[in-house]
Amino acid sequence: MSVAEAPAKRRTAPREIRRKQLIMAAISCIAKRGFSDTTLRHVTEKAKLSHGVVNYHFDSKEALYDATLGYLAQEHYDIWTRYYDAAPDDPAARLDAIIRADFDKKICTHKRLAAWFAFWGQAKYRPNYLKIHNTFDNERYERIRQLCTDIAADGYEGLDPDRLARMIESLSDGSWLCLMLYPSTSDREESRDDCLHALTRFFPKHFPLAKAP
Amino acid sequence: MSVAEAPAKRRTAPREIRRKQLIMAAISCIAKRGFSDTTLRHVTEKAKLSHGVVNYHFDSKEALYDATLGYLAQEHYDIWTRYYDAAPDDPAARLDAIIRADFDKKICTHKRLAAWFAFWGQAKYRPNYLKIHNTFDNERYERIRQLCTDIAADGYEGLDPDRLARMIESLSDGSWLCLMLYPSTSDREESRDDCLHALTRFFPKHFPLAKAP
Amino acid sequence: MSVAEAPAKRRTAPREIRRKQLIMAAISCIAKRGFSDTTLRHVTEKAKLSHGVVNYHFDSKEALYDATLGYLAQEHYDIWTRYYDAAPDDPAARLDAIIRADFDKKICTHKRLAAWFAFWGQAKYRPNYLKIHNTFDNERYERIRQLCTDIAADGYEGLDPDRLARMIESLSDGSWLCLMLYPSTSDREESRDDCLHALTRFFPKHFPLAKAP
Amino acid sequence: MSVAEAPAKRRTAPREIRRKQLIMAAISCIAKRGFSDTTLRHVTEKAKLSHGVVNYHFDSKEALYDATLGYLAQEHYDIWTRYYDAAPDDPAARLDAIIRADFDKKICTHKRLAAWFAFWGQAKYRPNYLKIHNTFDNERYERIRQLCTDIAADGYEGLDPDRLARMIESLSDGSWLCLMLYPSTSDREESRDDCLHALTRFFPKHFPLAKAP
DNA sequence: AATGAATGAGCTTTCATTCAT
DNA sequence: GATGAATGAAAGCTCATTCAT
Numbered sequence: 005m006s007v008a009e010a011p012a013k014r015r016t017a018p019r020e021i022r023r024k025q026l027i028m029a030a031i032s033c034i035a036k037r038g039f040s041d042t043t044l045r046h047v048t049e050k051a052k053l054s055h056g057v058v059n060y061h062f063d064s065k066e067a068l069y070d071a072t073l074g075y076l077a078q079e080h081y082d083i084w085t086r087y088y089d090a091a092p093d094d095p096a097a098r099l100d101a102i103i104r105a106d107f108d109k110k111i112c113t114h115k116r117l118a119a120w121f122a123f124w125g126q127a128k129y130r131p132n133y134l135k136i137h138n139t140f141d142n143e144r145y146e147r148i149r150q151l152c153t154d155i156a157a158d159g160y161e162g163l164d165p166d167r168l169a170r171m172i173e174s175l176s177d178g179s180w181l182c183l184m185l186y187p188s189t190s191d192r193e194e195s196r197d198d199c200l201h202a203l204t205r206f207f208p209k210h211f212p213l214a215k216a217p
Numbered sequence: 218m219s220v221a222e223a224p225a226k227r228r229t230a231p232r233e234i235r236r237k238q239l240i241m242a243a244i245s246c247i248a249k250r251g252f253s254d255t256t257l258r259h260v261t262e263k264a265k266l267s268h269g270v271v272n273y274h275f276d277s278k279e280a281l282y283d284a285t286l287g288y289l290a291q292e293h294y295d296i297w298t299r300y301y302d303a304a305p306d307d308p309a310a311r312l313d314a315i316i317r318a319d320f321d322k323k324i325c326t327h328k329r330l331a332a333w334f335a336f337w338g339q340a341k342y343r344p345n346y347l348k349i350h351n352t353f354d355n356e357r358y359e360r361i362r363q364l365c366t367d368i369a370a371d372g373y374e375g376l377d378p379d380r381l382a383r384m385i386e387s388l389s390d391g392s393w394l395c396l397m398l399y400p401s402t403s404d405r406e407e408s409r410d411d412c413l414h415a416l417t418r419f420f421p422k423h424f425p426l427a428k429a430p
Numbered sequence: 431m432s433v434a435e436a437p438a439k440r441r442t443a444p445r446e447i448r449r450k451q452l453i454m455a456a457i458s459c460i461a462k463r464g465f466s467d468t469t470l471r472h473v474t475e476k477a478k479l480s481h482g483v484v485n486y487h488f489d490s491k492e493a494l495y496d497a498t499l500g501y502l503a504q505e506h507y508d509i510w511t512r513y514y515d516a517a518p519d520d521p522a523a524r525l526d527a528i529i530r531a532d533f534d535k536k537i538c539t540h541k542r543l544a545a546w547f548a549f550w551g552q553a554k555y556r557p558n559y560l561k562i563h564n565t566f567d568n569e570r571y572e573r574i575r576q577l578c579t580d581i582a583a584d585g586y587e588g589l590d591p592d593r594l595a596r597m598i599e600s601l602s603d604g605s606w607l608c609l610m611l612y613p614s615t616s617d618r619e620e621s622r623d624d625c626l627h628a629l630t631r632f633f634p635k636h637f638p639l640a641k642a643p
Numbered sequence: 644m645s646v647a648e649a650p651a652k653r654r655t656a657p658r659e660i661r662r663k664q665l666i667m668a669a670i671s672c673i674a675k676r677g678f679s680d681t682t683l684r685h686v687t688e689k690a691k692l693s694h695g696v697v698n699y700h701f702d703s704k705e706a707l708y709d710a711t712l713g714y715l716a717q718e719h720y721d722i723w724t725r726y727y728d729a730a731p732d733d734p735a736a737r738l739d740a741i742i743r744a745d746f747d748k749k750i751c752t753h754k755r756l757a758a759w760f761a762f763w764g765q766a767k768y769r770p771n772y773l774k775i776h777n778t779f780d781n782e783r784y785e786r787i788r789q790l791c792t793d794i795a796a797d798g799y800e801g802l803d804p805d806r807l808a809r810m811i812e813s814l815s816d817g818s819w820l821c822l823m824l825y826p827s828t829s830d831r832e833e834s835r836d837d838c839l840h841a842l843t844r845f846f847p848k849h850f851p852l853a854k855a856p
Numbered sequence: 857a858a859t860g861a862a863t864g865a866g867c868t869t870t871c872a873t874t875c876a877t
Numbered sequence: 878g879a880t881g882a883a884t885g886a887a888a889g890c891t892c893a894t895t896c897a898t
Contacts, residue, residue, distance in 0.1 A: 040253030125338025174391030551764020604813030
C-alpha cells in the first residue's frame with residue numbers, strides 16, 4: 005500500500021523498520037508454505053516479533069500482503085531500471101539489459117520466485133494484486149515494446165514489435181515458472197542465456213550469435 | 218460444467234459421476250476465489266450437493282485437490298496426444314501440433330488457466346502437486362525435446378535442441394500466465410500464433426513464415 | 431430394550447440373529463475404544479454387516495446401547511442364578527456361589543469388564559442405563575442381603591446384615607475395577623479368592639479358613 | 644467452582660488461573676454429561692469464557708482432559724497424604740487415616756466420583772489416563788501394603804498382607820462406585836464406616852469394634 | 857510502541873440417520 | 878431384508894483481529 009506509493013525510502017525509523025521486517029518475513033513464509041498455509045503467527049515468529057504487532061503496523065493481513073507484493077514489485081522495478089540506466093544508449097543493449105535484470109542474483113531467487121507465483125496464483129480474484137503489480141510492470145512492458153519497435157524499424161521489415169514484446173515477456177515469465185518448479189534441473193544463468201539467445205533469433209542483425217553467453 | 222448442472226437427480230449416483238462433479242466444482246471455485254479462499258462449502262454449493270459428500274467421496278480436501286490437479290493434467294495430456302497423433306508423421310508438423318494443443322479451446326480457458334496457476338503457486342511446498350503434474354508433463358517435454366533434436370539435425374548446425382525445448386516450453390507457459398493475468402488485453406489465438414511465430418524464427422527452413430496463419 | 435424385556439430367547443430367526451450380532455460387535459467395540467470413540471461404522475464393520483443395518487434393527491444408536499447393556503445384565507443374571515440354583519440349599523453355600531459367579535470365566539472377561547465400566551461411566555446422566563442395570567441387579571443385591579441376614583442370625587450377634595451386603599457388593603465391584611485397570615498385575619481367580627477370603631473374616635463360623643482354596 | 648465464578652473480570656488473567664478455571668469446568672461437565680457428550684463448548688460455557696480459550700491454554704481437548712485427571716489425582720494425593728501425616732505414628736492409625744481420606748468431604752463428592760468413573764471408563768484404551776492415575780496412586784497402594792505388612796506382623800500369623808491391601812483397595816473403590824451409582828440410597832459416611840468396619844474384621848486386635856464409627 | 861490473552865467466525869471433518877435402490 | 882450414497886448438525890480446532898495491560 006504505502007510502500008507501493010513510496011518510491012523513496014522514508015527513514016522515520018521504527019515504523020518503517022518494523023514494516024520492512026514484517027514484509028521480509030512474509031516473503032519468506034509465503035515462499036515456504038504458500039499463501040493458504042501462511043498465518044500471521046508464522047510471519048511474526050519468523051520476524052521474531054510478538055503476535056499482535058502485525059495489526060499494529062498494518063490494517064489487516066491483506067494490507068500486509070499488498071505491501072509485500074508492492075515491495076517485490078518495487079524491488080524488481082529498481083533492478084531493471086538500474087540495469088537499463090547502466091546500459092549504453094542503444095536499443096539492443098537496453099533490451100539485453102532488461103532481460104538480464106530479470107535474472108539478477110538478487111531478485112531471481114528461489115524464495116522470490118515462489119512468492120511471485122503465489123501472488124499470481126491469487127491475482128485473478130484479488131484485483132488489488134494485479135493493480136499493484138501493474139503499477140510497476142506496465143512501464144517495463146512499454147519500454148520493451150518501444151525498444152522492439154526501435155530495433156524492428158532498423159532493418160526487419162514486416163516484423164510486429166508488439167508480438168516481439170509479448171514473446172519476450174512470455175519467455176521471461178515462463179523461465180521463471182520453470183526455475184521455480186524445477187530448481188534442481190534448471191538454472192538461473194542458463195535460463196537467462198536462453199532468453200538472450202532468443203534475441204539472436206528474433207533480431208539477428210542486432211544480436212549476433214557470439215554476443216549471447 | 219455440464220455434469221455439475223446435471224438434472225437434479227438427487228440421490229445415489231455412481232461414484233465416478235460424483236467425483237467428477239466435485240472436481241469440476243473445485244476447478245470453478247479455485248479459479249474464482251483461488252486456493253486459500255476456496256472452502257469445501259463453496260465446492261459443494263457449486264456442485265449443488267450436500268456438505269458432507271466431499272468427505273464421503275474423497276479422503277480429505279487435499280485428496281480432492283490432488284484429484285483435481287490430476288484431472289487437469291490428464292485433460293491436458295489427452296488433448297496434446299490427440300493433436301500429436303492427428304498430425305502428419307513429420308517432426309515440424311508434430312511440434313506445431315503440440316503447441317496448438319496448448320491453446321485449444323477446451324483447455325485454454327480462463328478458468329483452467331487460473332486453476333493451473335493456483336496449483337503452481339502451491340507446488341513448491343506441496344510435493345504432491347508437482348508429482349502429479351510431472352507424471353503427465355514429463356512425457357510432453359521429452360517429446361518436444363526429441364522433435365527439436367530431429368529438426369535441428371536437419372540443417373541447423375550448432376543449435377542446442379535442449380535450449381530450444383526449454384524456450385518453447387517457457388514461451389508456452391509464459392503465454393498462459395499472460396492470458397490469465399490480462400484476459401482483456403491478451404487473446405488465446407494471438408498467443409498461439411505468437412508461439413508458432415517463434416518457431417519460424419527458430420527453425421526457418423521447417424516453418425516458413427507463411428505457415429503461421 | 432427388547433432384549434432387556436426378553437428373558438426367553440425368541441428364535442424368530444434373522445431379526446434376533448442380526449440384533450445379537452450387532453450387540454456382540456458393540457461390546458467388542460466399546461471394550462476396545464470406549465464409548466466416545468465407538469461409532470456405528472465400527473460396530474457394523476466388526477459385525478461384518480453393512481453400514482445402514484443398525485438403524486434398520488434398532489431405532490437409534492442409543493437403542494443399540496440399551497440393548498447391549500441389557501444383554502450384559504441378562505448374561506450376568508443368568509450366570510449367578512445358575513450358580514445359585516446349583517448350590518446346596520444353605521445360606522453360606524449360596525453366598526459363596528453368588529460370589530464365585532462374578533468371577534466366572536464367561537462373564538469376567540477383559541472385554542466385558544471394560545464394557546461394564548464404560549456403561550457405568552455414563553450411568554450418572556443416562557438414567558436408562560441405571561434402570562436397565564437395576565432391573566437385573568436389584569434382585570441379586572436383595573438375595574445377598576437375605577443370605578447375610580440368615581447367616582448373621584445364626585450366631586453373629588450385633589452384626590449388621592445390610593452393612594455386610596454392601597461390603598460384599600463393594601468388594602466384588604472394586605475387584606472388577608482392579609481387574610479391568612490392571613490386567614497384567616491382577617488375576618481373576620486371585621480376585622475371587624480375595625472375596626471369598628473376606629467371607630472367612632466376616633462369618634468365621636460359616637466359612638472356615640480351609641474352605642477358601 | 645469458586646474460581647469459575649470469579650468476578651466477571653474479563654480479560655487477561657494469569658495462565659494458571661485460566662487453566663484451573665477450565666479444569667474445574669471440565670470436571671463439572673464430565674460429571675454432568677459424561678465423556679462422550681461433553682464438548683469444548685460446554686466446558687467454555689460453564690467457565691464463562693469464550694470458545695477459543697481452550698485451544699489457547701491447552702494443546703487440545705485431550706490435553707485438557709489429561710490435565711483434568713491430573714488435577715483430580717493430585718487433589719486425591721494431597722488429601723490422603725495430609726491425613727496420613729496428621730495421624731499418629733502408628734500403622735493402624737495410619738491405615739485408618741488413609742481410608743478416611745477417601746471419604747473426605749472435599750474429594751468424595753458426587754461430581755468428582757462421576758468424573759473419576761468417566762476417566763476409568765476410558766482408561767483401558769487411553770493409556771495416558773492410566774499413566775497419570777498411576778503416577779499418583781501407586782504410592783498410595785504401596786503405603787497401604789506396607790501398613791498391612793506391619794500390622795500383620797504384629798500377631799496375625801498366616802495373613803497375606805498383599806491380599807489385605809488388595810481387599811482394602813477394592814472395598815474403597817467399590818464403595819465409590821456404589822456412591823456414584825446410587826447417591827440416594829448410599830451415603831458417604833456410611834460407606835466410610837463400612838470400610839473401617841472391615842478393618843475390625845481383618846485386624847481385630849488393632850481395630851477393636853468400638854473404634855470404628 | 858509493544859505484548860499476548862481473549863474473542864468468535866468459520867474451517868475441515870465426523871457421524872448418526874435417512875432413504876433410493 | 879439389505880445396501881451404501883447422501884444428508885446436515887455439530888464437533889474440535891485455527892486464526893485474523895481486538896484490546897487491556
